[in-house]
Amino acid sequence: IPCPMEPVAPKPLFYDLALNYVQMPEELQDKIDGGKKDQSKQQSGISGFVKGLWGWGK
């Protein structure tokens, strides 16, 4: 006969947030073709566009 079952607390949900902070070094932008100036312009353009998209739903 199996022993009676006992309730066990479930393991709570826990996210690995630290992984999000593992990122490529910023200096990478200086090393690639086009250099930093063009890239930073382009990036703010793209992120501005993305932010704009998020804003649509609100």
Place this chain on the structure above:
Amino acid sequence: MGDNSREKLITALYTEFNKHQQKGEYDRALKPINKIIQMANDDKIALKCKLVCLIYLNKFDEALQFLKKQSAIAVCMPFEKAYCLYRTNNPQDALNMLNDVPNPDHRILELKAQVLYRLEQFDEAANVYQNIFRNAPDDEYEEERQTNLGAVVSSLNQRESDKFTSQLQ
């Protein structure tokens, strides 16, 4: 090879690397970055890029081996090294490293809270989360962080109720 063409080649390799890493193709990104390291093994940016790739590829043992060989970047990347220790089931070593970092930033604190949770040091983990929330980091992970704090608190409660039950028995 002249200095100029060598530099051009390195820029081309970095550009190729960047193209792959932006698409999340980290295994492909390793090829050009390894070539750069072969050509210039003191290029710290390349070494850092390679380490991040290895972490994204879940190759934590290899990342730690790499850091052992490249001690120059190991000292300036304590967060990444501690993260690898955490993921290879060495939370105590990770904690020791994190505790040695002077003026810990939000990344160090976030990882420290996770390491303390893994070590089941829930009181301390709760303290670190309180510290993080007090400094109100303006990032998009607020909800997930609340969930993590919830896990810490419920583990604390669970421990208390276990104690209480065993006292009754």
